[in-house]
Amino acid sequence: MSAPLPSWNDGAARQALLDFVDAVTTEGAPTYVPPEDRVAVFDNDGTLWSEQPMYVQALFAVDRVRALAPSHPEWRGRQPFKALIEGDEEALRTLTEHDAAALLAATHAGMTTGEFSHTVKEWLAKARHPRFQRPFTHCVYQPMLELLDHLRTRGFDLHIVSGGGIDFLRTFCEETYGIPSSHVIGSSGKTRMEWREGQPVLVKLPSLTSLDDGEGKPINIHLHIGKRPVLAFGNSDGDLQMLQYTGVRDGPRLRLLLHHDDDAREYAYDREAKAGRLDHALEVAGQEGWTVVSMRSDWSRVFS
Amino acid sequence: MSAPLPSWNDGAARQALLDFVDAVTTEGAPTYVPPEDRVAVFDNDGTLWSEQPMYVQALFAVDRVRALAPSHPEWRGRQPFKALIEGDEEALRTLTEHDAAALLAATHAGMTTGEFSHTVKEWLAKARHPRFQRPFTHCVYQPMLELLDHLRTRGFDLHIVSGGGIDFLRTFCEETYGIPSSHVIGSSGKTRMEWREGQPVLVKLPSLTSLDDGEGKPINIHLHIGKRPVLAFGNSDGDLQMLQYTGVRDGPRLRLLLHHDDDAREYAYDREAKAGRLDHALEVAGQEGWTVVSMRSDWSRVFS
Incomplete structure (x- = not known):
């Protein structure tokens, strides 16, 4: 078997991930978490695929x-x-x-x-990404695909928790990330059941029922999953509450933020960004000792 | 290996279940459904456990x-x-x-x-059931536990879709039915994130956001699962839309209604019931050829 996370450079971030997975999956260890509670949540835009120049x-x-x-x-x-x-x-x-x-x-x-x-x-x-000139589903991050695979192999229960629309996300998450539709959480709108051509269908209505961003993320994690995650990975201020909600004090937990600091291979943005702004969450990450992943230093390869 | 569904009497209902499971899981058959699409949904009150004399x-x-x-x-x-x-x-x-x-x-x-x-x-x-004098979690139906096990063994993806409150259901569904919290759908209320004792928590607010009954069931199936079920099992008019929404014309699908016609071992009620009223759905079942399960004739044993 080859080493896990091949597109991650040796360093604090890769080591934190490997150590956490070992801690949580080693039977008998005080940090052991049974598979049914090994919930891991991932933001999508800017965490699993590129969110620039626009969502x-x-x-x-x-x-x-x-x-x-x-x-x-x-x-x-x-x-x-x-x-x-x-x-x-x-x-x-x-x-x-x-x-x-x-x-x-x-x-x-x-x-x-x-x-x-x-x-x-x-x-x-x-559609093609305006800069990289390939389908958006090919603008997903290779190191993140490797992380999803590694966690899946070790019995984690993976969920996407994104500000994007839930119906939009589900069109590609199963094929692109191997995450089934029931494990995809997003913003959602009202629907109504109607009969069309003798078949009941759900019709989309214009009103939004849940904006899955900020405080909406823990609220939807509770609604859809019903458990606190032990691992959360985000990249913007909209992920702050999800990371705060992850784990309990003294229990095993890992909170990660991807920092986009790589203008050469992808984009460099944080405090000044319109989409994916990362400001307050980065400050809290520093205070709380969360793991900040540098795209430039921690990833040997960006895209799949 | 012992025969599946031992508490089900030989008859049309048991045969319909066994035939459907074979049809859906036989590779190469035109009715084959891959495991990721083998979604089966179950009402809870009156379908998996007793709902009389009151929810x-x-x-x-x-x-x-x-x-x-x-x-x-x-x-x-x-x-x-x-x-x-x-x-x-x-x-x-x-x-x-x-x-x-x-x-x-x-x-x-x-x-x-x-x-x-x-x-x-x-x-x-x-708490004890007023008639049976035992915990409510011991008032679950043994034939239904056997069906859940049989479907799980054959790779079905099981979900509860109940009018009951989602937070209430999740306190016992994992232990009682082996169905994890992320696969439990119910009525839900608003929550708000607050900090208490230095830890973020979700506080329940008085307003209902989703009543998971009638049309609310297909709407929540779409929101939480994102796929149409191929099997749905209910027992009251509140399950009608969920059963109608199940499967597509010409595709494999099984719709079942449990008919409470056993006053000796449990209860007998349908059109006149206050809780769990079964009237219109029974009529549609007759017209559409859905499988109506008679508690009295189809089950050799009722409780676990």
Whole structure:
């Protein structure tokens, strides 16, 4: 068997991961955690795949707005639709995760969950990352795939906990990360059951029911998983509460933040970023001794 | 290896279950379903354990109201609290699942999820079924435990989808049914993250966010599981939409309703019942050819 985490350089971050997995899985050790409680949660945007220059789902929303604009003349005079249709780069860059959710609500309302999933899959198959010129599902981080594999092999129960839309995430998480749809948590909107062509379907409605960001992450972890994680990996201020909620005092737990400090191979951003801003969480990480992973120093390879 | 489903009498229901499991798990068969899509959903009250003479959670709420009454003098003049405190049997019998949810909201608001779970566990350890005089977790149906085991052995992905409160259910589902908390879906209320004694906790708030009954069941199946089940087992009108949502036309699917027609060993009720009313769903089952399980004829043994 080859050594685990081959794309991680030797260093404090890799060692912290290996030590934690050993501590939690060694039977008889005081730090042992049985498999059913070995819950590990991962943010997606900026933690498992690239979130720059914009959230992937925001790019999807932009393309949807443009595709649907001809049948929505009222959008031409209304922000943020106007900016998107006109290709206003500055407005695009300042789209927040919340704006993206609002845009999605406007563009997907009335679709069934099946139609939505189909539309996203078609888009993901064709869309390319503006800088790396390949599908977004090929802009996932190789070291993170190795970590997911390592944890899975050691009996961890892996979950995605992302600010992105849950239906959007589920179109690729199973194939890309090997994480089944029931283990994918995201922001969600209201749905209604209707009969179409003699079959009951769920139709997406415009209102958001849960924004899975900040405090929304522990709330949804409780709702969907029902246990406190022992390991949490994020990269932005939106992950702070999820990391704080992880583990109990004196119990085994590992909290990690990915620091994007690699403009050559990916991006360098933290305090000043619009999407994926990392400021307060980095400060807390320093105070609490959480593990900060440097993309530049800790990863020998970035993309898969 | 002994024959599966030993507490099921030979008959159409047992045969339908065995045939369906074979059809779905036989590789190469046109009805084959890969394990990751072998989703099976079960109602809890009246399907896995007894829901008469009242929902177990309603009994819990009653006991909580009585325990908390001394510090809530305003309850003495207000229904449904008044009836509960005074032991008005008729009012107790007409409590709906929705009343129970409202009572729970009033009695658990302000507790952390951990405190709530602890309170329920303590109550379940002491409370006894009024007729059978044993813990409620011993009022689970032996044939259903055997079915859960059989499906688990054959690679099905089992989930509970109950009108009961998700935090209430999770206190016993793992131990009683072998179904982990992340596979338990129920009605849920709002929570808020707070810091208590230097630790972040989730505090239960009085408002209900999702009533997991009727149309709420397919909506929550989509939210929590993200796939259509291939097998659904319920026992009341509140399960109708879940059964309708199960499977796709021409695909393999099995929809089952437990019919409580055994007053000698458990209870006999359907159209006239207050809790667990089975009327419209029974009619649809007849029209659609769903499998109706007779407790009296199909089960050689009722309780575990």
